[in-house]
Amino acid sequence: MEITKMNKNEMVCYGTDGSKLVGDVEKVVFPKTCLDVQKIINSSNNIVPRGSGSNLVGACIPNNSVVVDMKKMNKVTDFESAGTSGKVFVEAGVTIKELNEKLKAVGFEFPIFSDECSTLGGMVAMNSIGYMGGYGRIKDWIEEIEFVNGRGDILNISKSDLSDVCGMEGITGIITKIKLRIVPVVEKSISLFQTQDINEIWPIIKRLKLDEGIVMLRFYSPFVSGLLGFPEKYHIIIGFNSDRGRIKGQECKNILEKIKKNYYYLHSKNYYDSEDAEFFFDRIKEFVDFLDRLQIPYFGDLHLGIIYPFFRDDREKVEVVKMINRLNGKPGKYGIGMIRKDRLDVLQKKIIQRVKLRHDPFVKLNKGKVVDFFGVEEGKVEGKNKGDESTDNLIQDRLEESNQEDSKSSSVEDIETETEENKLLFETPEEKMEGFIKKVEGKESEVNGLDKEIEKFAGQVAMGIVEKGDVGKVVMDDNLDRKPVEISKSDKDWINKIMLNKVDEDDKGEDKNED
Amino acid sequence: MKIEEHNLKEEIKDIVGKSIKSGISNEGCSIFRVMREEQYSPKGKAVILDNDFYEKIIYQCNLCKACENTITGSKLCEAFQKARQVLVLQKKEIPANKEMINNLQKTGNVYGIRDS
Numbered sequence: 001m002e003i004t005k006m007n008k009n010e011m012v013c014y015g016t017d018g019s020k021l022v023g024d025v026e027k028v029v030f031p032k033t034c035l036d037v038q039k040i041i042n043s044s045n046n047i048v049p050r051g052s053g054s055n056l057v058g059a060c061i062p063n064n065s066v067v068v069d070m071k072k073m074n075k076v077t078d079f080e081s082a083g084t085s086g087k088v089f090v091e092a093g094v095t096i097k098e099l100n101e102k103l104k105a106v107g108f109e110f111p112i113f114s115d116e117c118s119t120l121g122g123m124v125a126m127n128s129i130g131y132m133g134g135y136g137r138i139k140d141w142i143e144e145i146e147f148v149n150g151r152g153d154i155l156n157i158s159k160s161d162l163s164d165v166c167g168m169e170g171i172t173g174i175i176t177k178i179k180l181r182i183v184p185v186v187e188k189s190i191s192l193f194q195t196q197d198i199n200e201i202w203p204i205i206k207r208l209k210l211d212e213g214i215v216m217l218r219f220y221s222p223f224v225s226g227l228l229g230f231p232e233k234y235h236i237i238i239g240f241n242s243d244r245g246r247i248k249g250q251e252c253k254n255i256l257e258k259i260k261k262n263y264y265y266l267h268s269k270n271y272y273d274s275e276d277a278e279f280f281f282d283r284i285k286e287f288v289d290f291l292d293r294l295q296i297p298y299f300g301d302l303h304l305g306i307i308y309p310f311f312r313d314d315r316e317k318v319e320v321v322k323m324i325n326r327l328n329g330k331p332g333k334y335g336i337g338m339i340r341k342d343r344l345d346v347l348q349k350k351i352i353q354r355v356k357l358r359h360d361p362f363v364k365l366n367k368g369k370v371v372d373f374f375g376v377e378e379g380k381v382e383g384k385n386k387g388d389e390s391t392d393n394l395i396q397d398r399l400e401e402s403n404q405e406d407s408k409s410s411s412v413e414d415i416e417t418e419t420e421e422n423k424l425l426f427e428t429p430e431e432k433m434e435g436f437i438k439k440v441e442g443k444e445s446e447v448n449g450l451d452k453e454i455e456k457f458a459g460q461v462a463m464g465i466v467e468k469g470d471v472g473k474v475v476m477d478d479n480l481d482r483k484p485v486e487i488s489k490s491d492k493d494w495i496n497k498i499m500l501n502k503v504d505e506d507d508k509g510e511d512k513n514e515d
Numbered sequence: 516m517k518i519e520e521h522n523l524k525e526e527i528k529d530i531v532g533k534s535i536k537s538g539i540s541n542e543g544c545s546i547f548r549v550m551r552e553e554q555y556s557p558k559g560k561a562v563i564l565d566n567d568f569y570e571k572i573i574y575q576c577n578l579c580k581a582c583e584n585t586i587t588g589s590k591l592c593e594a595f596q597k598a599r600q601v602l603v604l605q606k607k608e609i610p611a612n613k614e615m616i617n618n619l620q621k622t623g624n625v626y627g628i629r630d631s
Contacts, residue, residue: 006572009570069553264538265586272537
């Protein structure tokens with residue numbers, strides 16, 4: 001393991017990442033093996049793992065922390081191939097560009113092409129996606145992960161437990177080695193679809209999404225299309241992992257290169273800030289209409305349902321974020337980090353807190369990222385190392401503390417929880433189902449009650465006790481506790497006569513005359 | 516501070532600030548690829564300069580322009596050259612730099628070769 005010889009002034013570059021945030025660095029270390037990482041975790045209490053530091057949400061901003069730079073763990077250790085599939089073992093500091101250069105020599109590639117300088121450890125920690133959304137997220141391509149958790153244990157995580165590491169942004173442990181699936185290199189091709197009318201886009205997209213041969217569905221607003229050198233219309237760029245597309249060869253490569261550098265085209269026009277809202281398909285249209293109304297440039301990955309709007313100033317961003325929340329949009333690509341902790345809902349927070357507690361009960365790793373760790377003041381854990389205290393007891397204490405906090409907070413937030421939406425958030429699925437059943441049963445009884453009333457009055461109408469118009473009145477009034485209609489003595493006699501077929505001839509005559 | 520140094524620093528800040536905002540790609544940098552430490556990367560050097568720290572690490576650049584982004588029009592190598600001027604004004608030259616200047620004065624080439 002190397003400890004840096006750089007001076008304090010040079011260390012400032014480890015205090016930043018792609019976000020605007022800045023933090024203080026205590027020291028920087030460069031582990032070369034998994035055991036080095038274990039040593040660091042056992043000897044420090046405030047650790048920030050770092051890959052290439054290209055995230056946009058402050059996921060590796062230190063707070064007087066030891067920065068663990070993983071870039072020197074850069075070996076591709078093993079490679080297996082069997083026909084059209086292959087697997088590769090890589091250390092966490094290998095960049096996606098380096099991996100693909102090595103794989104190209106043996107006719108394979110890793111299809112999640114993100115920012116080329118991103119390290120694979122960082123990509124796994126952020127659960128990255130590439131510009132070809134059809135390949136999904138990196139999590140879908142992982143077979144196994146070796147990582148050192150906050151307790152200092154070296155673990156091999158299999159497919160079923162990947163969510164303990166993927167997308168956790170380094171709060172549960174430091175990834176050291178990854179086993180990835182790879183695919184043979186295939187010549188790609190693309191087709192373009194352009195239109196002035198946005199309503200033409202949606203039915204086409206629905207159809208294209210069903211085609212398994214399509215690996216990329218990028219959607220561009222007229223402004224961004226113009227920046228990329230296309231006519232200023234709505235564009236869909238359809239990517240195929242075969243030669244089905246119309247544009248092939250060098251022309252195709254040039255367009256793909258432009259797609260990779262979308263961000264730079266927008267930055268060149270002073271659109272430095274962006275969002276990454278992920279929606280269900282039916283909400284995308286509404287969001288895109290909203291962006292068009294505000295004349296905000298955007299592009300999107302329609303495979304994953306992510307739209308990236310770009311802003312010049314914060315006012316636009318505030319409006320768009322409000323709209324994203326209204327449409328139940330979620331962070332799609334950039335992650336949570338330090339600046340978007342409020343985007344997680346209560347359930348997601350709870351899950352992340354539980355996973356964090358399991359792997360890093362002393363809160364050593366990446367403090368202040370993704371979730372604020374409940375019930376633990378940072379000062380409390382300072383100076384505690386592995387073996388200072390029974391971990392299980394500590395976990396139990398923390399859970400109790402968290403439950404107490406929850407009960408406190410719920411009493412404070414009583415006013416907020418009165419709304420239907422908030423009630424639903426705090427209910428368990430079973431409670432939700434019970435509530436739903438009660439509601440339905442209640443409605444049924446209401447309906448049954450109403451039907452009985454109607455039947456009763458219909459009978460009375462048939463018997464001539466109540467006039468027909470009154471039934472309508474009863475239904476409209478919807479008054480189920482209404483007293484039964486009192487029947488006069490003469491009416492009762494008349495009913496009895498009907499029932500016993502003892503109607504007087506005079507009465508019959510009256511009826512005829514009435515008819 | 517000399518006026519020349521002040522002006523250079525202002526110019527450097529302009530270039531570097533814009534480049535950091537636009538996003539600097541480290542992928543093409545040959546030095547970063549070998550050293551694998553952030554302070555040797557174009558982005559790392561830009562952050563150091565943006566914080567007004569003038570360190571000898573700025574000499575660790577080949578001025579190959581691989582980090583310059585043609586789309587955003589960033590000119591990082593120009594900033595690094597200017598930063599070296601500031602370092603010379605601050606008398607923070609490296610021995611190799613002094614030797615090169617000596618060689619240039621004596622032989623006309625930076626390597627100090629007299630015979631072909």
